[in-house]
Amino acid sequence: MSKLFGSFWLHRQLIARLTLREILNKYKGxxxxxxxxxxxxxxxxxxxxxxFGLVFKVRWGEGENTKEFALILFAGxxxxNFFAECMTKAPALILSNANYVKKVVFPLEVLAVVCVSSALFHFFISFFVWCVFGAIVLxxxxxxLLFVPLLIAPFAxxxxxxxxxxxxxxxxxxDVGQLIGVLVMAMSFMSPIFYPVSMLPEGVQHLIYINPLTFIIEEVRKAMFYGDIPNLSMLMLYGFISLAIAFLGLLWFQKTRKGFADVL
Structure with missing residues (x-):
């Protein structure tokens, strides 16, 4: 892990430049x-x-009006969207940067960091919009709200x-690109974005927490709208799990990258 973060620190300027280029290219022209x-x-x-508020007249709870419902919905x-942007770009990330694969000195692992960083930029832009709208409505x-970066860090x-x-x-x-597209769409309905967890039958409420998005969506929503302090013990556990997933993902990447040039 120390070698991993040391590599990121060493290539921090490269990551920053590629992230800026990724963001600007999205709106180029x-x-x-x-x-x-x-x-x-x-x-x-x-x-x-x-x-959802005016046409379908959906309500989250008893007291929320249309605009408050929009804030609750948008928080999730x-x-x-942070998750979806990363996952939809991931399958073609190496394929679309094939010119870097044959450059022995180029650290291919930073491409994933750039992908997540650009998605994180869009997350905080949306977060800023939510804060402006929230200040007007509420x-x-x-x-x-200060806890939101702390909550997003392990999710990232x-x-x-x-x-x-x-x-x-x-x-x-x-075929991974096609499969990921279906899974990303399915996750929008399997996550508590459009409905609270309490709306589900009691027998399946605990099953939805297997979804890694559920905990973060619920905690971010509580921090942004309801003013609740996050569950710090669960957040620490989530943090350890996130470190394990990041390490295993990098380990898989480093083991498989040796064949990239042959396949491409």
Whole structure:
């Protein structure tokens, strides 16, 4: 692990430049450019408020109005979008950067870090939009918002481990991209984004926590909207699990990268 983080520190400038390039390339050629990173979550928030709040008249609980429901929904959605952006890019991550594979001195493992970092940038842009909208609707912001980076850090490690695993697997099995697309869509319904865990039958409520998104979505929502302090003991356990997943993902990547050049 020390060698791993030492490598990241050594290549920190490369990671920063590639992350910036990844973010800018997404909006390259558009009129508004980087401003789309702000417009997209704003549009999403408006659309979900309209359809779920006004058209379907969905309520999260007894006291929430339409705008409050949109905030609760969007708090979970930005966590899911962070996951979805990483996973949808992962299968083609090495394939789309094949020119780096034959460069012996290039640290291929940083490509996954760049992928997660650019997705993390979009997460915090959406988080900022949520805070602005929350301040307008609720006329206050909970101080527990400060816990959100602490909650997202272990989740980012899990996504980093999964990205290493999926991107290396995608080199050998091109069907992985199709499979991941289906799984990402399924995860939107298997995670408590559009519904609270309490809405599920008591017999299956504990099963949904097998989903790694469930704990983070629930804790982020509590910190952002309800002002609850995160469950620190569970967060520590989640942190240890995330380190294990990140390490295993990197181990798999390093073992399989030797055949990348032959396959590509």
């Amino acid at each position: 558009s009129v508004f450019g980087l401003l789309w990173s702000f417009f997209n979550p704003v549009f999403m928030l408006i659309v979900y408020t309209f359809f 959605l930005i966590v899911y 006329h206050r912001l909970e101080w527990t 490690l899990i996504l980093l481990g999964l990205t290493w695993f999926v991107c290396s697997l995608g080199v050998y099995l091109r």
